[in-house]
Each structure stands twice: as C-alpha cells, then as structure tokens.
Amino acid sequence: MSNLWSNGMKRNLWFGIGVVVVVALAIVLFVTQAKKEPGEIKIGVIAPLTGDASSAGEMAKRGINLAVEEINNEGEIRGIKLVVIYEDSKGAPKDGVSAMQKLISQYRVPAVIGGIFSSVTLAIAPISEKTKTVLLSPASSNPQISDAGDYIFRVWPSDDFEGEIMANFIIKKLGLNKVAILHSTDDYGVGIMKVFTKKFGEFGGNISIVENYHEGANDFRTQLTKIKETQPPAIYIIGHYKEIAQILKQAKELGINSQFFSVSAFEVPELLELAGDAAEGVIYVTPMYDPTSEEKIIRTFVDKFQKKYRKKPGIVEAHAYDAVKVLAYAMEKGGISGIEIKNALYQIKDYPGVTGKITFDYKGDVIKPLRIKTVKNKKFIEYKE
Amino acid sequence: MSHKFENSIFLILLIYNVLWVFSCISPFQITINGIIAGSIYALIAIGFTVIYRTVGFFHFAHGIVYTAGAYLAYAVISGWLLVVGSQFLVGMWVVVIMVGIAGAGVLGVLIDRAVYYPLRKQKASNLIFLLASFGVFIFLQNLIQMIYGAQILTIRTGPVKEGHHFLGAVITDIQITILVVSIILMILLWLFIQKTKLGKAMRAVADDPVAANVVGINPERIILTSFAIGSALAGAAGILISFETNIEPTMGFSPLLKGIIACIIGGIGSIPGAVLGGFFLGLAENFGIWKISAGWKDCIAFVILIIFLLLRPSGFLGTKTEKELL
Known part of the structure; x- marks a missing residue:
C-alpha cells in the first residue's frame, strides 16, 4: 500500500515539475517572440491557397509579394520591415474565420488583407470589427460588405455600382429589354444578380429567366437549354472565370447566338485561353485597370511584375498589389495600430494606385470609376460602338 | 431469388418508364445531356464496382485515378504538340486515349501494391482501408497540384464550333466520342468478364473468395487485375471529360461521389x-433541374441516394442486404 502511495506521489511530483517546465518554456518563448516584434510589422493575408479556388489565391499572392518586396526595398514602413503572414481560407467562410482567429491571437496583426471571396470577407468581418483589426479586401464585391463595419475596407468597387451600370448599359445604350441571367450561387453571384434584377426592372426591362449553378460545376447544358427556350436577345453571366469560360463554350456549341454580358471577374487572362474564340464579343463591366496603359505608374508595375513572374498581371493581381500599397501608405501616415490604420485609411484621398485613384467613402468602399470593355481578337479592349 | 429478380426488373422498368415520360415532355436536348453525364457516371461506377467486388471496401482513391487520367491526357497532348508539332490529328486522340487508359491502370495497380497490399498483409480492417484510400486521394491530389499548379488547364484549344443538330437537340463531336468510347469500354468489359478465364476467376472471387482460393485461384492476381481494369475505366472517364471541360487537381471528388451513388442505386457489387445506376442518375439530375433551379443538381443526386438507402438498400440489381453492405 505505502509503496503504491509513494509511487503515485512520485508520479504526481514529476507531473507537476513537467507542467511548470512547459509553462516556463512557453512564457520564455512568448516573451522572446514579443521582443522580436519591433523588428518587423506583421500583416495577415487571408486567401484561398489550396482547394477549388486556389488559383484566385495564387493570383492575389503574386500581387501581394511584389508589393511587399517593393515596400521593403524602398525604405520599408517607418524604417521597419513589413512581413506578410499567409493563412489559407480554402475559399470557405469557416476556414476563413479560423484563419482570422489565428492571425489575431497568434500573430497579433493590426491589419489583414482579405478575403478574396465575398462570402469569406463577410464571415470574418465581425471578428475584425470586434478586435479592431483593419480588414482590407482586394477583390470582394458583395454590397453587404459596405455595411459590415468601420474597420472593413475594400479596393474593389461594390457590385451595387456594377449591377446598375450594366443594367443601364444594356437597356439604354443597346436598347435590349429582355435578358436571361445565369449566375453562381455564391455571395458574389447572388449579390450582382439581385442588384441587376432590381435596376433592370426599374428601367423597364424584362428578365426572361434566372438560372444558377454551383461553383465548380462544369456541365451547364441543361441550364443553357432552359435559357435558349426563352429566346433572350441578351444573356448576363455572373460568376468566376473558369465557369464562365465553360458556359461560353457550351453555349456556342448549343447554337445560342445571343449577346453575352459578364462581370468584372471576367477579365482574367486565363479566361481567353480557356474559352478560346467563344469569348469573342462578350461585353463586361470592369474597374479602371488597364495593363496596356501608357501611364507611368502602371508601366512600372507591369514591367516589374513581368520580370518577377514572366506573366502579365491580371486584375486580381493588380488589386491585391494596390491593397498592400495603400495599407502601407496608411501605416506610414497614421501609425501601425489597428485604430491608427483605420483613421488613416478614411483620410486617404486620390491615392495613385495601379487600379485607379483610391479614395474610401464613409463605409470603407472605394470610389472608383467603372468602364465597359469587350473581347476582340483575343484581347480585352475598351468597348466602342 | 427469382421473386427478387422479378421485383428488380419491375422496378427498373417502372423507373425507366418515368424517365421516358420526362424525356417526352422536356426538350430532347435534356435527354442527351443526361445520357452524356450518365455515361461518365457509369464508367466511374463500373470501375468502382469491379474493385469493390474483389476487395470489399470503398476505394475512394478511385476519384484521383480519374483526375490522373485527365492530367495524363494533358501531358500526352502537350508532349505530342512538342514532338510531332502538328495540330490535333485523329491518331493523336487514339494515342491519348490508349496511353491515358494504360497509365491509369498502372496507377491503380501501384496504389494497391504500395498501400493496400501491406495493409492486407497485416489483415487490416475495412475501416483502415477506407481511411488509407482517403489518404491516397489527398496525397495524389496534392502531388498533382505540386506538379501542375492549382490553375485550370484545358486541352481544347481549337475553335469552338456549333454541334450537330439531331432531332431538335445539339450534340458535339466530343460528346459523341464520350458516348461511343464509354459504350465500347462497357461492352469490352462485359466480354472480358463473361468470356475470358481471368474474368471468370474474377467472378468466382467476387462470389466466394474462400471457395475460389480452394479451387486454386490466386486472390492476389485477381485483385491486381481488378485494380488495373477498374482504374483504367476511371482513367478513361477522366480522359473523356478532359476533352470536354477544363481540368484541375480537385476535379475528382464530385464525380467520385456521383459514381458511388450510381453504384448504390444500381445495387452495390453489380456491374x-x-x-443502370449511372445512366439513371445522369438523366434524373438533368430532368430534375429542368423544372427546378439548377443549384439543386447535387441535392437531387443525394435525395435519390437517401430514398434508395431507406426503401431499397440493395438497389436495382443488388442481392446483398443492407447489413452485408456495411
């Protein structure tokens, strides 16, 4: 008996010592890490790095890395090195939330660039608001993000503008008053679909059919058959480029000759490869970013990008790049805490980004002009009548 | 037994009559879409069944063999364009299909040798096999992503043409190829299973592995054959779909699920x-979204699965009860 007891005692003692050592180690690690912090400013990035949507994440990553490299080469922020910590959202809201929690609790970042998809941004917005962490989305466009909170910003224009401009263009400029809609079922697709439907109705137009698809689908023939039955002169495709490319090909194979319209996510160089000649003549709305522009700031960006990646920067890359640059600018002007960055962002006026002059309104939405473009001879060009 | 057989025939006739009514009241295009989708599901389901019959567990890595088939086709075509240089000859498509199918078969055998064979030696339970097959799926998917990147690739680079008009519907060359090749493969498989000695041995092992062993059939050889044939069929489905749509590393999971649903509807273990299950699923999905919104497409497949699991777990032609299934 006594033997057993003393054994138990011994075990308890060792266990106690073990706990003390682990805790001490953790404290030491924590303190040394905290001491290191002034050497660098950490910001987080939440993007889909694996899974179905990882191609969008890779695009953003290229833009972000280029911007960070530039900032650190050109005198850093207040003389402190900028470091980016990537966390994977897999394009899914729940993974985005855990990525955000990790960035805040483990790395204590004052600002996060992300998410790419509207659904992810909407899911992480409440956390960013509660922890006073600035959230700057490079590519989310859902109208709900405008009201998501004080700390939520974006450099991509809201769909409210896009849907309205497209509705206006189709009915008033082209005189087509019957449109079929094919949209993705995520927040992006539904967001634009709602704005467009409302505005198009107000302008006196008639929506012949609204069809949808899940992201990742690759057979759209049945939806297109249903659309074909209503014989619309115009079809508005809302979604992301890989599905859009597939839809355009299958529509052409089915012999649909309507005029196609699409959204700002359409302008991705890969789309032209995927869709081939089926993309010819599609009209879409896009933010002011033109990689072929002769403006100096855009030329330097495109040249640097091509030197680093041997690729042309697409629209996502450019917005991700601008997001980092404008954030760094705000940090330089305001300070490096969440509140200081937020206040500085609201004061920014006409910051010269590669995607146009950046100013934020009181909701954190960027105010940027949009324009209408089309595809001709496998090139994205300005639309002219 | 015969009572059950009559029941099955009755059920099949009933369901296919319902489908026929649908095809009469909807545009013929929808029937075509359903048949094409169904032939891909059927190919995956047959491959899955061939493997399931001999090894008795759910080989989820089947889905990644499908993906690998598509990437093999991509690799062969890029190689062909580099070496031969000329654009898209008929001979190239034949080479692509042959190499892709063979490569997928080899991949299936490799998966079995590298992962399942050591587990069989240790007499692992079916749960372990199931988890291992998931592991293989994820490992190979990430491997493909490392080699080719996450971006979307496409084999189709030529101009997009309007398809052939056929009874009011439109069908493209690629779709005809998909249909013809999958039917040829199904017939070849049927001949193999029914006529050859190896095929008969496979049936024997599926019926009763112990008795088959007693009469001198080497089970390892049969397992290897099943993996080779089953994987070749999955690879073929992947190649055919790669002619038609874009390819990406994550493309395999959804068709795998549909293939498994087709297996269960058709009766697990029955080729x-x-x-039948594959074509039924393809048609049901497309008829379903003709009336309701297409966002429900996957939902239709799973609702059908649940109905079958509740009311008729042995499917159209299965002879096993639900207890034996698990």
Whole structure:
C-alpha cells in the first residue's frame, strides 16, 4: 500500500515539475517572440491557397509579394520591415474565420488583407470589427460588405455600382429589354444578380429567366437549354472565370447566338485561353485597370511584375498589389495600430494606385470609376460602338 | 431469388418508364445531356464496382485515378504538340486515349501494391482501408497540384464550333466520342468478364473468395487485375471529360461521389447495376433541374441516394442486404 502511495506521489511530483517546465518554456518563448516584434510589422493575408479556388489565391499572392518586396526595398514602413503572414481560407467562410482567429491571437496583426471571396470577407468581418483589426479586401464585391463595419475596407468597387451600370448599359445604350441571367450561387453571384434584377426592372426591362449553378460545376447544358427556350436577345453571366469560360463554350456549341454580358471577374487572362474564340464579343463591366496603359505608374508595375513572374498581371493581381500599397501608405501616415490604420485609411484621398485613384467613402468602399470593355481578337479592349 | 429478380426488373422498368415520360415532355436536348453525364457516371461506377467486388471496401482513391487520367491526357497532348508539332490529328486522340487508359491502370495497380497490399498483409480492417484510400486521394491530389499548379488547364484549344443538330437537340463531336468510347469500354468489359478465364476467376472471387482460393485461384492476381481494369475505366472517364471541360487537381471528388451513388442505386457489387445506376442518375439530375433551379443538381443526386438507402438498400440489381453492405 505505502509503496503504491509513494509511487503515485512520485508520479504526481514529476507531473507537476513537467507542467511548470512547459509553462516556463512557453512564457520564455512568448516573451522572446514579443521582443522580436519591433523588428518587423506583421500583416495577415487571408486567401484561398489550396482547394477549388486556389488559383484566385495564387493570383492575389503574386500581387501581394511584389508589393511587399517593393515596400521593403524602398525604405520599408517607418524604417521597419513589413512581413506578410499567409493563412489559407480554402475559399470557405469557416476556414476563413479560423484563419482570422489565428492571425489575431497568434500573430497579433493590426491589419489583414482579405478575403478574396465575398462570402469569406463577410464571415470574418465581425471578428475584425470586434478586435479592431483593419480588414482590407482586394477583390470582394458583395454590397453587404459596405455595411459590415468601420474597420472593413475594400479596393474593389461594390457590385451595387456594377449591377446598375450594366443594367443601364444594356437597356439604354443597346436598347435590349429582355435578358436571361445565369449566375453562381455564391455571395458574389447572388449579390450582382439581385442588384441587376432590381435596376433592370426599374428601367423597364424584362428578365426572361434566372438560372444558377454551383461553383465548380462544369456541365451547364441543361441550364443553357432552359435559357435558349426563352429566346433572350441578351444573356448576363455572373460568376468566376473558369465557369464562365465553360458556359461560353457550351453555349456556342448549343447554337445560342445571343449577346453575352459578364462581370468584372471576367477579365482574367486565363479566361481567353480557356474559352478560346467563344469569348469573342462578350461585353463586361470592369474597374479602371488597364495593363496596356501608357501611364507611368502602371508601366512600372507591369514591367516589374513581368520580370518577377514572366506573366502579365491580371486584375486580381493588380488589386491585391494596390491593397498592400495603400495599407502601407496608411501605416506610414497614421501609425501601425489597428485604430491608427483605420483613421488613416478614411483620410486617404486620390491615392495613385495601379487600379485607379483610391479614395474610401464613409463605409470603407472605394470610389472608383467603372468602364465597359469587350473581347476582340483575343484581347480585352475598351468597348466602342 | 427469382421473386427478387422479378421485383428488380419491375422496378427498373417502372423507373425507366418515368424517365421516358420526362424525356417526352422536356426538350430532347435534356435527354442527351443526361445520357452524356450518365455515361461518365457509369464508367466511374463500373470501375468502382469491379474493385469493390474483389476487395470489399470503398476505394475512394478511385476519384484521383480519374483526375490522373485527365492530367495524363494533358501531358500526352502537350508532349505530342512538342514532338510531332502538328495540330490535333485523329491518331493523336487514339494515342491519348490508349496511353491515358494504360497509365491509369498502372496507377491503380501501384496504389494497391504500395498501400493496400501491406495493409492486407497485416489483415487490416475495412475501416483502415477506407481511411488509407482517403489518404491516397489527398496525397495524389496534392502531388498533382505540386506538379501542375492549382490553375485550370484545358486541352481544347481549337475553335469552338456549333454541334450537330439531331432531332431538335445539339450534340458535339466530343460528346459523341464520350458516348461511343464509354459504350465500347462497357461492352469490352462485359466480354472480358463473361468470356475470358481471368474474368471468370474474377467472378468466382467476387462470389466466394474462400471457395475460389480452394479451387486454386490466386486472390492476389485477381485483385491486381481488378485494380488495373477498374482504374483504367476511371482513367478513361477522366480522359473523356478532359476533352470536354477544363481540368484541375480537385476535379475528382464530385464525380467520385456521383459514381458511388450510381453504384448504390444500381445495387452495390453489380456491374449491370452500375451501368443502370449511372445512366439513371445522369438523366434524373438533368430532368430534375429542368423544372427546378439548377443549384439543386447535387441535392437531387443525394435525395435519390437517401430514398434508395431507406426503401431499397440493395438497389436495382443488388442481392446483398443492407447489413452485408456495411
């Protein structure tokens, strides 16, 4: 008996010592890490790095890395090195939330660039608001993000503008008053679909059919058959480029000759490869970013990008790049805490980004002009009548 | 037994009559879409069944063999364009299909040798096999992503043409190829299973592995053959779909699920059942979204699965009860 007891005692003692050592180690690690912090400013990035949507994440990553490299080469922020910590959202809201929690609790970042998809941004917005962490989305466009909170910003224009401009263009400029809609079922697709439907109705137009698809689908023939039955002169495709490319090909194979319209996510160089000649003549709305522009700031960006990646920067890359640059600018002007960055962002006026002059309104939405473009001879060009 | 058989025939006739009514009241295009989708599901389901019959567990890595088939086709075509240089000859498509199918078969055998064989030696339970097959799926998917990147690739680079008009519907060359090649493969498989000695041995092992062993059939050889044939069929489905759509590393999971649903609907372990299940699922999905919104497409498949699991777990042609299934 006594033997057993003393054994138990011994075990308890060792266990106690073990706990003390682990805790001490953790404290030491924590303190040394905290001491290191002034050497660098950490910001987080939440993007889909694996899974179905990882191609969008890779695009953003290229833009972000280029911007960070530039900032650190050109005198850093207040003389402190900028470091980016990537966390994977897999394009899914729940993974985005855990990525955000990790960035805040483990790395204590004052600002996060992300998410790419509207659904992810909407899911992480409440956390960013509660922890006073600035959230700057490079590519989310859902109208709900405008009201998501004080700390939520974006450099991509809201769909409210896009849907309205497209509705206006189709009915008033082209005189087509019957449109079929094919949209993705995520927040992006539904967001634009709602704005467009409302505005198009107000302008006196008639929506012949609204069809949808899940992201990742690759057979759209049945939806297109249903659309074909209503014989619309115009079809508005809302979604992301890989599905859009597939839809355009299958529509052409089915012999649909309507005029196609699409959204700002359409302008991705890969789309032209995927869709081939089926993309010819599609009209879409896009933010002011033109990689072929002769403006100096855009030329330097495109040249640097091509030197680093041997690729042309697409629209996502450019917005991700601008997001980092404008954030760094705000940090330089305001300070490096969440509140200081937020206040500085609201004061920014006409910051010269590669995607146009950046100013934020009181909701954190960027105010940027949009324009209408089309595809001709496998090139994205300005639309002219 | 015969009572059950009559029941099955009755059920099949009933369901296919319902489908026929649908095809009469909807545009013929929808029937075509359903048949094409169904032939891909059927190919995956048959391959899955061939493997399931001999090894008795759910080989989820089947889905990644499908993906690998598509990437093999991509690799062969880029190689062909580099070496031969000329654009898209008929000979190239034949080479692509042959190499892709063979490569997928080899991949299936490799998966079995590298992962399942050591587990069999240790007499692992079916749960372990199931988890291992998931592991293989994820490992190979990430491997493909490392080699080719996450971006979307496409084999189709030529101009997009309007398809052939056929009874009011439009069908493209690629779709005809998909249909013809999958039917040829199904017939070849049927001949193999029914006529050859190896095929008969496979049936024997599926019926009763112990008795088959007693009469001198080497089970390892049969397992290897099943993996080779089953994987070749999955690879073929992947190649055919790569002619038609874009390819990406994550493309394999959804068709795998549909293939498994087709297996269960058709009666797990039955090859004709897998064919019937595949076509039924393809048609049901497309008829379904003709009336309701297409966002429900996957939902339709799973609702059908649940109905079958509740009311008729043995499917169209299965002879096993639900207890034996698990």
